[in-house]
Amino acid sequence: MPKMVKIPLILSVVTLLTSGLLMLSEYLTHDKIEEQKKLLLLKSLVQLIPAQLHDNDLVESTLLIHENELLGHRQAQKVYIGRLKGKLSVVAIPVTSRMGYSGDIDLIVGIKENGNITTVKILEQHETPGLGDLILPNKSDWLMQFPNQSLNKLSTQQWQVKKDGGDFDQITGATITPRAVVNAVKQSLEYFENNKILFEQASLAPKMSGTNHE
Amino acid sequence: MSDFIRKRLIDNNAALVQLLGLCPLLAVSNSAINALGLGIATIFTLTTTNMLVSLIRPIINKEIRISLFVLLIASVVTALEMFMNAYFHELYLVLGIFIPLIVTNCIIIARAESFASKNTLLLSIKDGFFTGLGFAWVLFAIGAIREIIGQGSIFSQAHLLFGEVGHSLHWQFIDEYQGFLIAILPPGAFFVLALLVAVKNKLNATKNN
Numbered sequence: 001m002p003k004m005v006k007i008p009l010i011l012s013v014v015t016l017l018t019s020g021l022l023m024l025s026e027y028l029t030h031d032k033i034e035e036q037k038k039l040l041l042l043k044s045l046v047q048l049i050p051a052q053l054h055d056n057d058l059v060e061s062t063l064l065i066h067e068n069e070l071l072g073h074r075q076a077q078k079v080y081i082g083r084l085k086g087k088l089s090v091v092a093i094p095v096t097s098r099m100g101y102s103g104d105i106d107l108i109v110g111i112k113e114n115g116n117i118t119t120v121k122i123l124e125q126h127e128t129p130g131l132g133d134l135i136l137p138n139k140s141d142w143l144m145q146f147p148n149q150s151l152n153k154l155s156t157q158q159w160q161v162k163k164d165g166g167d168f169d170q171i172t173g174a175t176i177t178p179r180a181v182v183n184a185v186k187q188s189l190e191y192f193e194n195n196k197i198l199f200e201q202a203s204l205a206p207k208m209s210g211t212n213h214e
Numbered sequence: 215m216s217d218f219i220r221k222r223l224i225d226n227n228a229a230l231v232q233l234l235g236l237c238p239l240l241a242v243s244n245s246a247i248n249a250l251g252l253g254i255a256t257i258f259t260l261t262t263t264n265m266l267v268s269l270i271r272p273i274i275n276k277e278i279r280i281s282l283f284v285l286l287i288a289s290v291v292t293a294l295e296m297f298m299n300a301y302f303h304e305l306y307l308v309l310g311i312f313i314p315l316i317v318t319n320c321i322i323i324a325r326a327e328s329f330a331s332k333n334t335l336l337l338s339i340k341d342g343f344f345t346g347l348g349f350a351w352v353l354f355a356i357g358a359i360r361e362i363i364g365q366g367s368i369f370s371q372a373h374l375l376f377g378e379v380g381h382s383l384h385w386q387f388i389d390e391y392q393g394f395l396i397a398i399l400p401p402g403a404f405f406v407l408a409l410l411v412a413v414k415n416k417l418n419a420t421k422n423n
Contacts, residue, residue: 010278018285018288019289021289021290021293029299033296036300040303133310
């Protein structure tokens with residue numbers, strides 16, 4: 001066989017085989033990965049929606065939203081709604097920032113009925129180790145700036161990193177990641193203010209399937 | 215210990231003597247468990263890629279051998295990443311970018327090129343496993359030393375690897391240890407690696423005398 005034919009043939013066969021391997025792995029792990037993500041989310045929910053602030057079953061009480069532009073969602077996401085004595089008390093809103101240094105940053109923000117943040121959790125990120133990933137709670141306490149903040153306490157101007165004239169610390173050597181996170185958190189607060197009625201209704205009728213604004 | 219194994223674990227250790235794969239070695243060795251996790255992942259990758267490279271030996275072509283190796287290594291690592299994501303999810307999140315970066319660990323392509331592409335299947339698997347083990351134990355040693363000095367503990371966060379049983383493995387030597395930050399930070403990795411290399415050289419020198 002001439003080389004012109006043989007070499008592409010070998011490469012094609014090996015590429016096919018390795019693609020097959022990857023498809024098989026994807027097939028075998030897909031469900032389990034989703035399940036693991038869900039588990040991790042449930043663990044985070046305890047901190048986002050503290051037990052004393054709700055008396056309903058959070059897993060049952062969700063609202064499906066798909067806010068591509070406002071919250072950067074790439075697919076429909078669940079908002080978890082906490083109720084106390086039948087009234088809306090806390091929501092946990094997932095938000096995706098597309099302004100990260102490498103890929104999406106998936107966050108979930110807990111917001112009390114009065115607009116104060118309970119806490120912010122990072123679900124997935126691929127920022128530079130040692131720089132951007134210092135936003136993670138086990139690497140630094142950068143995320144601790146958010147609890148109890150709200151749109152009332154800080155102006156739009158203040159809802160930025162210090163470098164941009166705002167109130168939030170950046171991380172030395174990494175401004176892009178903190179900027180992305182601060183912005184995403186702010187977006188979720190604004191979303192909550194503008195759509196509060198939606199969550200209040202959802203908390204009255206927990207079976208409602210949700211809305212899709214796209 | 216046979217000469218074959220001894221060479222890979224100690225005498226010609228990929229990390230200590232050849233000083234290959236320093237990026238993960240220095241970056242992920244900030245705790246014993248992180249190091250162990252990545253060490254095991256590397257052993258698995260090396261064994262598998264060596265096996266696959268040895269299997270396709272008959273069709274390996276001089277011109278495209280590097281492309282083939284890269285293709286195989288990248289696929290194996292991507293598959294490994296998916297499985298770690300599925301079964302060791304929290305460890306996967308901790309190790310983050312360093313799992314896909316196993317692809318760039320030059321030990322792997324070095325073994326494919328210099329050993330697996332020229333040797334039989336069984337021998338290649340054996341080579342991959344023991345070269346990987348040689349890398350893993352150095353990684354683990356550095357991780358353990360850095361954690362002991364830096365945090366005064368060992369096997370913290372062991373549940374990431376061993377499940378709930380792992381919590382009982384965690385051992386805090388000194389209560390209220392203030393921490394020795396530099397051991398955890400990147401410079402600490404260089405210091406500890408240098409220390410290990412020095413000890414190894416000293417032992418060699420004594421033996422030769």
